[in-house]
Amino acid sequence: MPTSYGQFCPVAKAMEVLDERWTMLVIRELMMGSRHFNALRRGVPKMSPALLSKRLHMLVRCGVVERHRDGARITYHLTEAGRELEPIVVALGRWGIRWIDQLGEEDLDPHLLCWDIHRNIDLEAVPDGRTVICFRFSDNAVAASARAWWLVISGDAVDVCDFDPGHDVTVTVDTTLRALTQVWRGDISWPAAVRSGLLTLRGETYAQRALPRWLKLSSLAGTPRPVRVPA
Amino acid sequence: MPTSYGQFCPVAKAMEVLDERWTMLVIRELMMGSRHFNALRRGVPKMSPALLSKRLHMLVRCGVVERHRDGARITYHLTEAGRELEPIVVALGRWGIRWIDQLGEEDLDPHLLCWDIHRNIDLEAVPDGRTVICFRFSDNAVAASARAWWLVISGDAVDVCDFDPGHDVTVTVDTTLRALTQVWRGDISWPAAVRSGLLTLRGETYAQRALPRWLKLSSLAGTPRPVRVPA
DNA sequence: CAGTATCCAGTTGGATACTG
DNA sequence: CAGTATCCAACTGGATACTG
Numbered sequence: 001m002p003t004s005y006g007q008f009c010p011v012a013k014a015m016e017v018l019d020e021r022w023t024m025l026v027i028r029e030l031m032m033g034s035r036h037f038n039a040l041r042r043g044v045p046k047m048s049p050a051l052l053s054k055r056l057h058m059l060v061r062c063g064v065v066e067r068h069r070d071g072a073r074i075t076y077h078l079t080e081a082g083r084e085l086e087p088i089v090v091a092l093g094r095w096g097i098r099w100i101d102q103l104g105e106e107d108l109d110p111h112l113l114c115w116d117i118h119r120n121i122d123l124e125a126v127p128d129g130r131t132v133i134c135f136r137f138s139d140n141a142v143a144a145s146a147r148a149w150w151l152v153i154s155g156d157a158v159d160v161c162d163f164d165p166g167h168d169v170t171v172t173v174d175t176t177l178r179a180l181t182q183v184w185r186g187d188i189s190w191p192a193a194v195r196s197g198l199l200t201l202r203g204e205t206y207a208q209r210a211l212p213r214w215l216k217l218s219s220l221a222g223t224p225r226p227v228r229v230p231a
Numbered sequence: 232m233p234t235s236y237g238q239f240c241p242v243a244k245a246m247e248v249l250d251e252r253w254t255m256l257v258i259r260e261l262m263m264g265s266r267h268f269n270a271l272r273r274g275v276p277k278m279s280p281a282l283l284s285k286r287l288h289m290l291v292r293c294g295v296v297e298r299h300r301d302g303a304r305i306t307y308h309l310t311e312a313g314r315e316l317e318p319i320v321v322a323l324g325r326w327g328i329r330w331i332d333q334l335g336e337e338d339l340d341p342h343l344l345c346w347d348i349h350r351n352i353d354l355e356a357v358p359d360g361r362t363v364i365c366f367r368f369s370d371n372a373v374a375a376s377a378r379a380w381w382l383v384i385s386g387d388a389v390d391v392c393d394f395d396p397g398h399d400v401t402v403t404v405d406t407t408l409r410a411l412t413q414v415w416r417g418d419i420s421w422p423a424a425v426r427s428g429l430l431t432l433r434g435e436t437y438a439q440r441a442l443p444r445w446l447k448l449s450s451l452a453g454t455p456r457p458v459r460v461p462a
Numbered sequence: 463c464a465g466t467a468t469c470c471a472g473t474t475g476g477a478t479a480c481t482g
Numbered sequence: 483c484a485g486t487a488t489c490c491a492a493c494t495g496g497a498t499a500c501t502g
Contacts, residue, residue: 003252003493006277008338008412010451011259011320014327019250021234021495028242037464046237048496053465063330074464080457081330088326089242091319096245099294099312107239181239220241226311234473252475268484279476284485305484 002058017062018085022047026055027082028089030065032119035075042115097185097220105141108177111162113184114149118160120216121153130154132165133211134172135180142177153214171203171211186221233289248293249316253278257286258313259320261296263350266306273346328416328451336372339408342393344415345380349391351447352384361385363396364442365403366411373408384445402434402442417452 002020005012018024022044029043041052056076059065064082068075078085114135133151150161150169159165173180179198182188190212193199201208233251236243249255253275260274272283287307290296295313299306309316345366364382381392381400390396404411410429413419421443424430432439 004335004337005253005256006337006340007256007275007343008334008340008416009256009259009343010324010327010331010416010449012256012327013331013334013338014323015255017331018323019252019255021250022236024246024250025236025238025240025243028240044238046496048498049465050467050497051495054495072463081326084326084329088319088322091322092245092249093241095312095315095319096241096243098315100241100244100248103239103244104235106235106237107244109237109239112238112240185239185241218241277476279478280485281477281487282475285475303483 017059017064020055020058022051023055023059024089024092026052026059027064027078027085030076030078030082031086031089035077036073037076040076045109045111093220094223097187097223098226101187101225103178103181108141108181110137110142110146110149110177113177113181114151114160114162116218117184117215118151118158120218121151121158122214122216123153123156123158125210125213126153128155130167131207131214132167132169133214134169136172136174137177137180138174139177169203171201171207173211174200174202183217184221185218186223248290248295251286251289253282254286254290255320255323257283257290258295258309258316261307261309261313262317262320266308267304268307271307274343276340276342324451325454328418328454329457332418332456334409334412339372339412341368341373341377341380341408344408344412345382345391345393347449348415348446349382349389351449352382352389353445353447354384354387354389356441356444357384359386361398362401362438362445363398364445365400367403367405368408368411369405370408400434402432402438404442405431405433414448415452416449417454 002016005016007013025044025047026040029040032043034040034043037049037052040056041047041049044052056065056067059082060067063079064085066077066079068077131153133153135149135151137147139147146162148162148164150165152159152161152165152167175193175198179188179193183190183193183199188198190199194201201211233247236247238244256275256278257271260271263274265271265274268280268283272278272280275283287296287298290313291298294310295316297308297310299308362384364384366380368378370378377393379393379395381396383390383392383396383398406424406429410419410424414421414424414430419429421430425432432442
């Protein structure tokens, strides 16, 4: 159990449960619908499995998460208390996107970005048959093996690959990891990124036009940003 | 600067700033109106001054707090970004009071409780002249020196004393630290506490009747609690 | 798949004392 | 008043390997 603040204040009691490192991100993943240990890991890849396990158990003890055995598999769910954290997590995200707008190099992660993008493809908008989108990152900082990613969309399935799956590519996006991350977050609009050359498209003309409608961006991308009064 | 989660997710970026131990409580105190270092300390007495100083500087670097020199004195204020955390802090408090209803012995603190109560006296409701309220805690766990507290209300000033200020006492509340804390938090209603004998009043009859209107309770006391379905 | 086990380096933060 | 300085014990959490 986390260390007490020695205060009866409800904010303090809440933060005892919620302010340990990683905890809020685990809750976020549960809200995104991850149910299994390794599914959760994908959302917090930099967290060690031992620590994830520890946090899950803590959250169970604190009444935020329930652990069930579903046949051989083990599943995690938010309790009612956990579900009531949703508006708080959303508000934290909104606050974060409004006020923490400087991303460091260490915040950029091609794997996480492609995973997020793949979860938010608008399947209604993508044509039938197979569509392959390829992202190419020109950043030197990105490991050579993580410079190209493929999204393979067919029917209602979307797969992410960090290797060439061998299919014809419908459209290729040449960009930097930072630029695509900023577009995903809504820090830069898609047209602005294309106009300024941060993002270049190649491939089928119809696909170049339709691509912005296939990718739905982060649910927080539309958050209004603070109006900065020039000094 | 706090350690990065290595994620561009806005929730992660927000939590980098906010999830360090004590941070949210410092922000809460700033929202309550504390402006000076030692005023802040009163709200987080179990935090060492070194750590409070460190957190304040971190919050300044992260754009949540501004530090001003006001003549000889130094003041801290929330920035616009900091003020936008208010709904989050309130929501955390609401969540905390709904779901973390078990208070440990270590959460009870007579000093903090009397300080909170003194900040929330309804001066309009208290008669003119001097009114003295005495709280007496019968708990063995409470240090002998912290078993009796006096609130001295005169005009628009309220003073808290942990020693007998020597005035005639208008009304005395005999209770336990836990019971008064629960009443303050709204876990138990005042009438219920009196009825069950958790709280006994002595002194002027008018004052016994009026006391619940003099003390305003925590702003979260009215939070609706989850309906627990009996198992 | 769903974790545990172990180890250890590094950090955190509590206690205490001190300063301009 | 508004902090710094110092010390150190304890804990945290990262890395890695392993298990039923």
